[in-house]
Amino acid sequence: MKQGLKAILPAxxxxxxxxxxxxxxxxxxxxxxxDIEVLGRQSEPGVVAPQTLHGEQLEKLNSHSVADALRxxxxxxxxxxxxxxxxKTIDIRSMGSHHTGVFYDGLQLGNAQNGQIxxxxxxxxxxxxxxxxxxxxxxxxxxxRDFASGSAIYxxxxxxxxxxxxxxxxxxxxxxxxFGLANxxxxxxxxxxxxxxxxxxxxxxxxxxxxxxxYRKLFSDGTVAWDTTATRxxxxxxxxxxEAGAYGTMSRGTWQAKAYYYDSERGIPGAIVxxxxxxxxxxxxxxFFIQGSIQxxxxxRYEWMASAKYARDRMRYLNPDxxxxxxxxxxxxxxxxxxxxxKLTLLPGWEAALAADWVHNYLESDMANFLFPRRDxxxxxxxTALSRGTFHAQAGVLLSYVHDTRLKNPxxxxxxxxxxxxxxxxxxxxxxxxxxxxRDLTIHAYGKQVFRMPTFNDLYYTDIGNADLKPERATxxxxxAAWQHTGGGILDGVRLGGDAYYNLISDKIxxxxxxxxxxxxxMMNIGRVKILGAEANADLALMPFHNMPHPVSxxxxxxxxxxxxxxxxxxxxxxxxxxxxxxxxxQIAYIPRHSFSIAADAQWRFLQLNYSxxxxxxxWQNSSNxxxxxxxxxxxxxxxxxxxxxxxxxxxxxxxxxxxLLDQQYEVIANYPxxxxxxxxxxxxxx
Numbered sequence: 261m262k263q264g265l266k267a268i269l270p271a272x273x274x275x276x277x278x279x280x281x282x283x284x285x286x287x288x289x290x291x292x293x294x295d296i297e298v299l300g301r302q303s304e305p306g307v308v309a310p311q312t313l314h315g316e317q318l319e320k321l322n323s324h325s326v327a328d329a330l331r332x333x334x335x336x337x338x339x340x341x342x343x344x345x346x347x348k349t350i351d352i353r354s355m356g357s358h359h360t361g362v363f364y365d366g367l368q369l370g371n372a373q374n375g376q377i378x379x380x381x382x383x384x385x386x387x388x389x390x391x392x393x394x395x396x397x398x399x400x401x402x403x404x405r406d407f408a409s410g411s412a413i414y415x416x417x418x419x420x421x422x423x424x425x426x427x428x429x430x431x432x433x434x435x436x437x438x439f440g441l442a443n444x445x446x447x448x449x450x451x452x453x454x455x456x457x458x459x460x461x462x463x464x465x466x467x468x469x470x471x472x473x474x475y476r477k478l479f480s481d482g483t484v485a486w487d488t489t490a491t492r493x494x495x496x497x498x499x500x501x502x503e504a505g506a507y508g509t510m511s512r513g514t515w516q517a518k519a520y521y522y523d524s525e526r527g528i529p530g531a532i533v534x535x536x537x538x539x540x541x542x543x544x545x546x547x548f549f550i551q552g553s554i555q556x557x558x559x560x561r562y563e564w565m566a567s568a569k570y571a572r573d574r575m576r577y578l579n580p581d582x583x584x585x586x587x588x589x590x591x592x593x594x595x596x597x598x599x600x601x602x603k604l605t606l607l608p609g610w611e612a613a614l615a616a617d618w619v620h621n622y623l624e625s626d627m628a629n630f631l632f633p634r635r636d637x638x639x640x641x642x643x644t645a646l647s648r649g650t651f652h653a654q655a656g657v658l659l660s661y662v663h664d665t666r667l668k669n670p671x672x673x674x675x676x677x678x679x680x681x682x683x684x685x686x687x688x689x690x691x692x693x694x695x696x697x698x699r700d701l702t703i704h705a706y707g708k709q710v711f712r713m714p715t716f717n718d719l720y721y722t723d724i725g726n727a728d729l730k731p732e733r734a735t736x737x738x739x740x741a742a743w744q745h746t747g748g749g750i751l752d753g754v755r756l757g758g759d760a761y762y763n764l765i766s767d768k769i770x771x772x773x774x775x776x777x778x779x780x781x782x783m784m785n786i787g788r789v790k791i792l793g794a795e796a797n798a799d800l801a802l803m804p805f806h807n808m809p810h811p812v813s814x815x816x817x818x819x820x821x822x823x824x825x826x827x828x829x830x831x832x833x834x835x836x837x838x839x840x841x842x843x844x845x846x847q848i849a850y851i852p853r854h855s856f857s858i859a860a861d862a863q864w865r866f867l868q869l870n871y872s873x874x875x876x877x878x879x880w881q882n883s884s885n886x887x888x889x890x891x892x893x894x895x896x897x898x899x900x901x902x903x904x905x906x907x908x909x910x911x912x913x914x915x916x917x918x919x920x921l922l923d924q925q926y927e928v929i930a931n932y933p934x935x936x937x938x939x940x941x942x943x944x945x946x947x
Contacts, residue, residue: 469495
């Protein structure tokens with residue numbers, strides 16, 4: 261395994277969060293390892309490699325959802341609205357969640373209605389790896405839509421794995437713990453032939469979401485406004501997830517297909533304001549998609565790929581509180597996606613790729629005066645990659661054509677539709693260089709322009725939407741370096757990396773008061789944000805007793821560290837600095853200047869002990885950085901111990917977790933208290 265890793269080091273420039281002893285390779289076809297077979301797709305090396313967590317690394321982090329795992333990446337802020345079933349969205353390098361593309365098995369998850377993906381609903385029980393790319397995946401052989409985001413999260417579900425001589429595998433898992441958690445999971449794989457394998461996964465989650473918390477607020481002069489203990493309510497969730505996948509190989513190519521279904525009902529615990537401690541809002545979600553892709557290398561110089569997807573999402577929101585406003589609305593959105601990509605090797609070390617995508621979105625609702633919007637996007641990318649010795653470069657341009665239509669007047673019987681068109685061209689350039697070919701130091705840099713379309717809610721939501729909104733524009737610059745070393749002694753592997761970056765967002769879409777009343781709002785393009793940041797990462801693997809006799813030599817230690825500094829300031833209105841509550845040059849909402857995480861584990865034979873620590877510094881509720889908007893720093897310590905007992909044809913596992921060990925009382929979002937100390941027990945069996 262280590263020899264294979266050394267063979268690809270010249271092509272991997274930054275590899276974070278992966279232990280050298282645990283590195284894995286993925287190939288187009290079935291690859292033979294000593295104990296298992298893995299069927300997967302080729303992963304083309306990129307100019308700037310991502311931050312990645314995979315396999316056992318995900319299991320060591322006391323993480324239950326994708327959102328929990330992403331907290332350990334540098335540059336990431338998770339907006340967690342509390343409660344076991346609370347919504348969790350991601351903000352990367354302070355650009356906002358709308359600039360982050362989330363891809364599941366290679367194709368993007370869409371939400372044209374509000375542009376946000378709730379990462380809390382994606383469990384890790386069927387996830388093989390999670391990768392974070394800043395800017396974009398720095399590869400040219402990818403769909404045009406992959407170039408359209410300011411950053412990208414790639415989630416890869418587990419591919420079939422089989423022991424020698426076996427044609428199936430089965431994993432059953434049951435998780436229970438605090439807040440009434442009950443979480444059975446079943447994953448199965450079947451090998452139909454040497455070329456075709458199937459997977460199936462089912463998961464049910466239930467939790468009451470009730471937990472005690474301490475709530476303490478101070479007046480501006482520092483005196484205590486109130487200090488009380490209460491129980492968080494209306495945070496329950498009941499969710500069912502079903503997945504099925506098919507994976508196959510053919511002559512000079514691979515293909516895969518996936519079907520996904522998610523059905524949930526959850527309470528929305530809401531913010532604790534105006535002495536209201538319980539909310540009654542409910543939300544029902546049904547999400548379904550089916551997708552497939554095929555990739556084939558026709559010759560040594562030409563390769564192509566095609567993908568297709570259909571998704572249908574249904575969301576019902578109920579607010580039965582008539583003292584505010586009774587709301588019971590249902591939204592249904594459909595997405596159809598087609599893509600084709602072609603790559604040609606022009607000369608040795610010089611490649612070019614052309615991709616074309618079509619995305620169709622339609623939203624309907626039972627709201628009064630709803631405009632029933634439709635959106636068709638045509639995306640085309642032309643990119644090229646050049647490699648000369650230790651120098652690598654990639655350049656590309658994305659052409660976007662967006663056509664929106666909506667009802668002119670829903671009350672009229674003729675249902676006349678009006679339309680608008682937006683055209684954009686956005687370039688990108690990625691560079692990397694190894695100054696000394698015999699050493700593992702790499703310097704990389706990139707620049708990219710990107711834009712994000714206003715969501716349907718931004719444009720057309722009744723009363724607050726603004727159909728004249730322009731897209732947000734963003735410019736990204738980054739320079740960084742990485743050094744890595746692998747050995748066979750006590751120091752089994754080490755990686756160090758760092759980046760400095762600057763992002764500028766113009767025409768930022770924000771909500772502003774409509775007219776003179778502060779209770780009515782409208783979306784406007786008046787925002788301007790400048791983001792200056794730096795990231796540092798370290799990854800260390802040790803074998804302290806490698807020269808000792810077996811089994812003492814089996815002890816392995818692994819640790820990772822990430823640190824992020826971000827100055828993300830609001831430059832929207834220079835006149836808004838005349839009083840203490842002004843927002844000009846203020847740090848934008850919920851972005852800490854300093855944050856870091858530590859994760860460490862010790863593994864000896866069948867036993868494993870894991871520890872993790874996360875810290876987020878002081879923040880503000882909005883760009884007015886005054887004491888009334890101050891949000892305190894927070895941190896958590898998590899511990900877990902795991903035991904795995906392998907038998908002849910099966911394996912038994914048990915994990916005990918203690919999360920928020922010191923019972924820290926904290927808020928990620930103001931007025932949304934998070935759980936204190938809590939416990940989880942997981943029992944699993946693999947056949």
